[in-house]
Amino acid sequence: MTSTPALSRDAFPTDRNFPGLELAADLSAMREIFRARLRPLAVGIGEIWDCALVRVRYRPGDRCLLQYSVRLVDPATGRERSQWVTGALFTDGRAERAFRQLRAGGPERRIPEALRTFEPVDYVPEADMLIQVFPYDRRLPTLPMVMAGPTPDLERLLLTRADIGRRVTWEVEPVRYRPRLGAVVRYRVRGDGPGRREPSFYVKVYPDERGQQTFELQHRLHGRDRKDGGLEVDAPIAYLGDLQALVLNEAPGISLEQIVLEGRDAVAAARRVAGALAAFHTEPLITARRCVLTEYIADLVRIGTLLGWACPVQKLKVERIMRRVASGLEECPPAPTHRDLKPAHLLLEGDRLRIIDLDDLAGADPLEDVADLTVRLATLREPMWGPRDHMQGVAWTLADAYLAQVPRGWRGRLRYHYAAALLNAAAGFFRTQQPRWRERAAELIDAAVDALTRRALPLTR
Numbered sequence: 001m002t003s004t005p006a007l008s009r010d011a012f013p014t015d016r017n018f019p020g021l022e023l024a025a026d027l028s029a030m031r032e033i034f035r036a037r038l039r040p041l042a043v044g045i046g047e048i049w050d051c052a053l054v055r056v057r058y059r060p061g062d063r064c065l066l067q068y069s070v071r072l073v074d075p076a077t078g079r080e081r082s083q084w085v086t087g088a089l090f091t092d093g094r095a096e097r098a099f100r101q102l103r104a105g106g107p108e109r110r111i112p113e114a115l116r117t118f119e120p121v122d123y124v125p126e127a128d129m130l131i132q133v134f135p136y137d138r139r140l141p142t143l144p145m146v147m148a149g150p151t152p153d154l155e156r157l158l159l160t161r162a163d164i165g166r167r168v169t170w171e172v173e174p175v176r177y178r179p180r181l182g183a184v185v186r187y188r189v190r191g192d193g194p195g196r197r198e199p200s201f202y203v204k205v206y207p208d209e210r211g212q213q214t215f216e217l218q219h220r221l222h223g224r225d226r227k228d229g230g231l232e233v234d235a236p237i238a239y240l241g242d243l244q245a246l247v248l249n250e251a252p253g254i255s256l257e258q259i260v261l262e263g264r265d266a267v268a269a270a271r272r273v274a275g276a277l278a279a280f281h282t283e284p285l286i287t288a289r290r291c292v293l294t295e296y297i298a299d300l301v302r303i304g305t306l307l308g309w310a311c312p313v314q315k316l317k318v319e320r321i322m323r324r325v326a327s328g329l330e331e332c333p334p335a336p337t338h339r340d341l342k343p344a345h346l347l348l349e350g351d352r353l354r355i356i357d358l359d360d361l362a363g364a365d366p367l368e369d370v371a372d373l374t375v376r377l378a379t380l381r382e383p384m385w386g387p388r389d390h391m392q393g394v395a396w397t398l399a400d401a402y403l404a405q406v407p408r409g410w411r412g413r414l415r416y417h418y419a420a421a422l423l424n425a426a427a428g429f430f431r432t433q434q435p436r437w438r439e440r441a442a443e444l445i446d447a448a449v450d451a452l453t454r455r456a457l458p459l460t461r
Contacts, residue, residue: 012025013309013310013312015060015064015309017060017061017091018064018089018091019128020089020124020126020127020128020129021064021089021127023126023127024064024066024087024089024127024129025053025066027050027051027052027053030051030068030087031048031049031050031051033124033126033127034048034051034068034070034085035047035048037122037124037131038070038085038118038119038122038131038133039118039119039122040117040118041108041111041116041117041118041119042113042116042117044074045072045117045118046072046073046074046075046079046080046081047072047073047074047075048070048071048072049071049072049073050070050071051068051069051070051071051085052068052069052071052433053066053067053068053433054067054068054069054084054432054433055067055178055179055431055432055433056430056431056432056433057179057431058306058309058310060305060309061091062090062091063088063089063090063091064088064089065086065087065088065089065179065180066086066087066088066089067084067085067086067177067178067179068084068085068086068087069082069083069084069085070082070083070084070085072117083117083118083133083134084133084134084174084177085131085132085133085134086131086132086133086134086137086179087124087127087129087130087131088129088130088131088132088179089127089128089129090128090130093128095123095128095129095130096123096125096128096130098130098138099121099122099123099130099131102121102138103121107120107121107136107138108120110136110141110144111135111136111144112144112145112147112148114148115135115144115147115148117133118133119133120132120133120136121133121136121138132179134174134177135147135174135183137179137180137183139179139180139181139207140180140182140183140205140206140207142205142242142243142244142245143183143205145243146183146185146203146205146243146245147172147174147185148172149170149172149187150170150187154238154240154247155170157237157238157247158187158189158201158237158247159189161199161237161249162189162191162197162199163197164189164190164191164197164198164199167191168189168190168191169189169190170187170188170189170190171186171187171188171189171190172185172186172187173185173186173188174186175202180207181207182204182205182206182207183204183205184202184203184204184205185202185203185204185205186200186201186202186203186250187200187201187202187203188200189201199250200250201237201247201248201249201250202247202248202249202250203243203245203246203247203248204245204246204248204359205243205244205245206244206245206246207244208244209244210359211239211244211245211246212239212241212246213289214236214246214358214359215236215238215239215246217286217287217289217358217361218233218234218235218236218358219235219236220286220287221233221286221358222234222235223235224283224286226279226280226283227279227280227282227283228279229275229276229279229353230276230279230280230283231276231277231279231280231346231353231354231355232352232353232354232355233354233355233358234248234249234251234354234356236248237249251347251354251356252347252349252354253347253348253349253352253353253354254347254348254349255343255344255345255346255347255348256269256270256273256343256344256346256347256348256377257342257343257344257380259348260343260377260380260391260394261380261381266390266394267393267394267397269348270377270394270395270397270398270401271397271398271401272348272353273346273353273373273398274397274398274399274400274401274402274405275401275402275405276353277369277370277373277402278402278405278406279405280336280355281335281336281337281366281369281406282335282406283336285334285335285336285363286336287336287361287362287363289361289362289363290334290362290363290364291334291337291339291362291363291364292331293329293330293331293365296329296364296365296368296420297322297325297326297329300322300325300326300420300423301322303420303423303424303427304318304319304321304322304423306427306430306431307423307426307427307430307441307445310427310430310437310438310441311426311430311438311441311442311445313442314441314442314445317445317446317449318423318445320449321419321423321445321448321449321452322423324416324419324452325416325417325419325420325452328413328415328416328452329365329413329416329417332365332413334362334363334364334365335363335364335365335366336361336363336366337361337362337363337364337365337366337368337369338355338357338358338360338361338369338372339360339361339362339364339368339369339372340357340359340360340372341369341372341373341376342357342372342373342376343373343376343377343380345357365413365417366406366410367410367413367414367417368417368420368421370398370399370402370403370414370417371414371417371418371420371421372417372421372424373395373398374395374396374398374399374418374421375395375418375421375422375424375425376421376425377391377392377394377395377398378391378392378395379391379425379444399414415451415452415454416452418448418451419448419449419451419452420448422444422445422447422448422451423444423445423448425444426440426441426442426444426445426448427441429441429444
């Protein structure tokens with residue numbers, strides 16, 4: 001499991017519709033509640049030493065999900081490990097009803113014995129909160145089976161690609177988990193063949209059939225006639241309907257994020273990505289998925305609502321930004337758009353450039369991708385090779401090189417998508433409870449105001 005990030009000391013917002021939220025955000029209190037209420041299903045899992053809040057999903061008037069990372073320590077050996085636990089608060093008191101329904105179904109039977117730590121569901125009456133212990137998730141019922149490792153049929157399929165000998169062992173590791181929404185599990189295989197290769201495969205678990213849509217889309221993108229220097233898409237291995245899971249090879253290459261953080265000629269890499277992204281955005285659209293402007297604005301309103309709740313001092317400023325973005329954008333012809341583009345989604349290998357994680361790809365305004373990527377480059381963690389100012393320079397080099405290769409009429413839309421992407425990044429600091437999240441969010445909100453009031457964005461040309 002991934003390491004626990006540093007805990008933010010900012011005061012957590014409250015909501016009278018969720019009276020248990022104040023307790024749920026008190027980590028000292030939750031540590032004691034977990035110690036008292038989480039009932040072990042196995043021996044030797046360790047003692048609960050502390051917990052951290054690692055993700056928040058807030059839906060006003062409906063629910064608030066809090067994902068904790070609980071630190072377990074074996075006092076005899078000092079061995080430590082982390083355990084994800086999710087708490088769900090609802091506005092209509094259905095947490096206890098949901099607990100009773102789930103408990104009656106014997107949820108522990110869904111958990112393979114080797115993965116059992118605590119009872120998979122519980123209820124905290126003092127917070128009116130439903131508790132679920134990873135890998136149990138009522139919206140992801142196949143996740144425990146995926147966490148148990150490859151089925152015999154899948155193992156045979158994967159080993160035909162690995163070529164590492166006959167006797168193999170599998171290492172299973174969850175690399176990403178978002179309660180109710182999905183998970184990514186890595187299978188690393190070790191064999192007795194020559195070369196000691198340890199190839200990895202990724203299994204993405206979905207709450208619905210969306211994984212099959214992504215499987216079919218990636219096949220079409222892999223087989224398309226792409227422009228020279230454009231983005232490559234690897235073919236997926238399989239879609240497992242009984243597990244609602246998509247199986248993928250580990251894509252080779254070095255991510256743009258790693259290149260920028262390590263200073264591996266980041267400017268040249270940014271220009272290369274810009275050219276490939278421009279080519280990708282002007283390819284024929286081969287998916288029926290669409291994100292029209294009204295949906296885009298609705299997403300922005302949800303982000304703004306979250307920011308207004310988490311940072312009430314910034315609420316009026318956020319509302320002004322949203323109005324400017326909504327009034328400044330018009331519907332445009334849809335183009336292939338990733339819609340969640342991060343520097344980690346672009347992999348360079350020699351003269352090849354791959355794009356991965358295509359679950360959200362749709363016909364939309366491609367400037368959304370450029371804004372997302374530019375903001376995420378500029379807000380990466382501290383680089384190893386120089387001051388943070390260099391990061392923003394790399395980001396704007398990419399944007400400038402991109403705009404030079406697409407129709408000139410696209411340029412005017414960038415400021416609005418850039419402001420929207422800054423709000424999304426600001427909300428992300430709160431969602432993942434980053435250190436100084438309130439202060440860092442305020443900085444990005446101010447940057448969004450600045451982007452909308454400047455005559456021109458700070459391009460390098």
